[in-house]
Amino acid sequence: MSRRRHSDQNDGGQPHKRRRTSEPLVIEDRLESLIFRVGEKSTSSLESNLEGLAGVLEADLPNYKSKILRLLCTVARLLPEKMTVYTTLVGLLNARNYNFGGEFVEAMIRHLKETIKANAYNDAVYLVRFLSDLVNCHVIAAPSMVSLFESFVNVTQEDDVPQVRCDWYVFTVLSSLPWVGKELYEKKDVEVDSFLSQIESYLKQRQKIHVSMLQVWSAEKPHPQEEYLDCLWAQIQKLKKDRWQEKHIVRPYLAFDSILCEALQHNLPPFTPPPHTEDSVYPVPRVIFRMFDYTDAPEGPVMPGSHSVERFIIEDHLHCILNSHWRERKSCAAQLLSFLGKNKIPLNYHIVEVVFGELFQLPVPPHMDVMYTTLLIELCKLQPGSLPQVLAQASEMMYTRLDTMNTTCIDRFINWFSHHLSNFQFRWNWEDWADCLTHDLDKPKPKFVREVLEKCMRLSYHQRILDIVPAAFSVLYPANPSCVFKYGDESSSSLPGYAIAINLTNVIKNKAVNEDIFNILKDVPNPNQDDDDDEGISFNPLKIEVFVQSLLNLASKSFSHSFSAIAKFHEVFKTLSESDEGKLHILSVMYDVWKNHPQMITVLVDKMIRTQIVDCAAVANWIFSPALSHDFTRLYIWETLHSTIRKMNKHVQKIQRELEETKQRLAKQHKRRDDDDDSGREDGPLEEQIERLQEKVESAQSEQKNLFLVIFQRFIMILTEHLVRCETGGINVITPWYKNCVERLQQIFLQHHQIIQQYMVTLENLLFTAELDHHILTVFQQFCALQA
Structure with missing residues (x-):
């Protein structure tokens, strides 16, 4: 590659010009391939591959330095499992070209700041760890790395910042120490002890009420599910006790020690952690999952202990x-x-x-x-x-x-x-x-x-x-997933609506249209009132019963038959579901027909929401209704509710996206007008569109907020009833039903936490007030602690 020549002569020949413009792209692609694939299976040793690649990159630095810098910063972030391979490569390049080493370190620090500002915290952890491993490769001076760690640990002293911010900076330091702890401790033991004792003080005073909400198992035995920072702290304490010796990090740079130790080292530029802002979104705390220990794998190598x-x-x-x-x-x-x-x-x-x-x-x-x-x-x-x-x-x-x-x-x-x-x-x-x-x-x-x-x-x-x-x-065994038609045999002929259901069935079979259905349904007596509304707009449970039962039974052959039937008689459904009671009753009748086929219930609810026969709040109310109490703890019920919430959230996001795109179009139009100095042109249509979309966004957000209020309100009611019943009857509160219900409440909070965060103040003021029973209030407090 170093023999490549780039002629400045322009002989006017088109082929030469084309070759000149495409050759750099070919070289850049080759560089990318060489860098990304180093350390993969090869006939040569890793050491000779690294040495060869360092030579190739050094030769290409004059023409492709910015590309090489960018690629090395990218692999530091994207391929952390090969980190020590890349730190060795950077070490070899630094030994050959001190200036390049300095530019790489500066580029990494810039990259780190941008990554943190962009809330890409997982990537930022790997960038810091990469920088720390460069100390082992004699690229970065140990005192300078200690200063970076001190600036991270000092975040714990900031006022009025969320705990999750401090957690992330502490985790980043602790998780880098297995790689660089020995080197730093040999050179700066007093300073390392100082920031470790600062971390210990912080860990002792941090609150951890979120832990039980995140644990896979609540029992302490056989394997406790520890909070991630507590577990990592115990592991680092053990590492320090073992004089910072570990046995599992592959360190290719040791083979090049004689070359690397001759290199000049760089000091990191001063680093101030970007300040906390309203837009900062930190990783939520975790719990370390443990399922096995050394007793579970009796043959072969021993599994390291959980605190090693x-x-x-x-x-x-x-x-x-x-x-x-x-x-x-x-x-x-x-x-x-x-x-x-x-x-x-x-x-x-x-x-x-x-x-x-x-x-x-x-x-x-x-x-x-x-x-x-x-x-x-x-x-x-x-x-x-x-x-x-x-x-x-x-x-x-x-x-x-x-x-x-x-x-x-x-x-x-x-x-x-x-x-x-x-x-x-x-x-x-x-x-x-x-x-x-x-x-x-x-x-x-x-x-x-x-x-x-x-x-x-x-x-x-x-x-x-x-x-x-x-x-x-x-x-x-699962029930046979067949349809249950209430008016299916002559034994049900005494039921109210039987004759109408049979009539409806025959009419639908004979290619009826919406008008035919309305004509039959207008004669259905309303059990709720003396004289029924001819138009069928008021809530009439019997009308809904005979129509939904008959139609779903006829369309019971498959999902697509049911979908076609709903589409064909959409107008009838919409008329019957004009009231909240109507929506609820349509869902209840649909459940009666398909109670043996949970998957059909899930897809039909989805279809009815999409076609706006029922709304999301109606589905939530139906799930908590007495009609569904028998299936309340079944998995399909909660899959249905989460699917409903996701649909609502997507609807809001879609309109918000449309609004943002329209605003951008208007801004571009303004810019064009300013550039053309054309003050006479109107933006009326776009501004009207923005106004309409803003109203739609507000309406959708209001609907979304209402959905969560309905869900949490129903949870509070159903759990309060259970607690009162247990208290008055002297029964233990903790039943399988109670555990399931409380954990379903936690699940709503956890799975939709980013959306619910927006409505925290409303929830606290309206529902999760201090007067609420502590069993229920604790769940809300655990949730608040996730981002506290």
């Missing part, structure tokens, strides 16, 4: 691989299984624990749930001998601990397990779980098995479940 820094390093590396490769499950699985140092640890146990740790992470997993499912399937294919066994062991452990497992995590366990079984012919030793048949059906174990079988049926068919699950489990 090796456990942190291994898990952090696996999280980095997941984060870098999650879009491509095959390469992600292969990368996880080719973990460096895998022979020193029980790798499969670590992988399974880390994958489930992410899947169960609260408030939400880092990636979509299905990614973890497909990744585990891929891992089983690559390691068919051992990984499925570890996964079975993990499933068994989680099943035995269902009593203390968080309800949201149980949902994710159900979805993962059923999906996983569907990829392996539903093979499972169900007899091992026969103990669930001796429990009350509302207890966690039988509920879990029932929900798993329900989900498995969605992924296959009813008879298949009956064939693969022993008959002893029949009490937990």
Whole structure:
């Protein structure tokens, strides 16, 4: 590459000109490929690859310095699992070209500030860790790194800032110390001790009421689910006690020590952490997921203890691989299984624990749930001998601990397990779980098995479940997903509305239109009033009953038949649902027809919201209505509610986006007018559009706020009734129903926390007041603590 020549002569030949403009692009692409792929499988050793690449980059610095700087800053952020490879490369470049080393350090500090200002805190952690590892490569002077850490720790002394801000700066320092602690302590032990004691003081006084809301299991045994900073602090304390020696970080720079120690070092430019602003959004606290210890992997290498820094390093590396490769499950699985140092640890146990740790992470997993499912399937294919066994062991452990497992995590366990079984012919030793048949059906174990079988049926068919699950489990079998038509046989002929339902059925079969339906329905007597409104606008439960029952029964063959029927008679639905009672009754009748088919209920509710037959608040009220009390703790009910909330949130975001885009168009129009000095042109249409959209945004936000108020109000009512009933009857408050209900309330807060944050003041003033029972108020206080 160094022999490349760039001629300044212009001979006027077009081919030469074209070659000259495209050659730099080819070189840039090659540089990118070389940098991104260094350290991957190669016939040469990593050391010779690094040496070769350093030579190539040095030769290209005169012409491509800014590109090389940008690429190295990018890999520092995007490929943290290869961090020590890249710090070694930067060290070698610095040894060859001191000025470049200085420019790289300055670029990284600029990059760090921008990343923090952009709220990209996970990326910023890796940038700081990269800078700290450059101390080991003799690029950055140790005292200068200590000064950066001190500026981070000093954030804990700031006034009126949220705890999560201080948490992030403390975490960033502590999580860099496994890489650089030894080097810093040898050179600046007094200063390191000083900022560590400052961190200790901070950790002792920080509040942690959020912890129980984020724990996967509430029980302390066998593996306590520790708060992430407490766990990391214990690991760093142990590392310090071990004289900062660790065994799992691959350090390629040690091979180049004789070259690197000759290099001149740089001081970091002074760094002031960007101040806290209203737009700052810090990572929420986490809990460290623990499922295994050394006793669970009796054969092979020993699993490091939960407070050893090796456990942190291994898990952090696996999280980095997941984060870098999650879009491509095959390469992600292969990368996880080719973990460096895998022979020193029980790798499969670590992988399974880390994958489930992410899947169960609260408030939400880092990636979509299905990614973890497909990744585990891929891992089983690559390691068919051992990984499925570890996964079975993990499933068994989680099943035995269902009593203390968080309800949201149980949902994710159900979805993962059923999906996983569907990829392996539903093979499972169900007899091992026969103990669930001796429990009350509302207890966690039988509920879990029932929900798993329900989900498995969605992924296959009813008879298949009956064939693969022993008959002893029949009490937990999913119902045959058939439609229940109230007026289906002559024994129901005495029911009010029977004759009209039969008439409606015949008319619909004969290609009726909306007008025909209205003509039949106008004769339906209204049980609620003496003389019914001919137009059918007032709420008449019997009208709704006969129409919805008849139509859904006729369209019961498939989802698409039901959708077509709703579309064809949309006008009738809209008329019957003009009142709030009408909306609620349509949902209740639909539930009566399809109570044996939860998936149909979920999709029909979705369709009715989309077609504006019912609104989101009506769905929330229906879910908390007595009609649904029998299914209140079923998983599909909560999937329906969360889907409803997401639809409302998307609706608000869509209108807000339209408003922003229109404002930008108007601003561009103003700029053009100013540039053309054309003061006579009107912007009327755009300004009117903005006004209309602003009204729509306000109306949608009001609807969104109302939806959350309805949901929280209904939770408070239903929980208060339970608490009063228990108090007056002298019964223990903590029942399976109560645990489920409180954790569903937590789930609403957690899954939609970014939206709910906007309405905190209203919620505090109207609903979660000091007079509220502490059982319910605690949930709100835990939620507030997440961003406190």
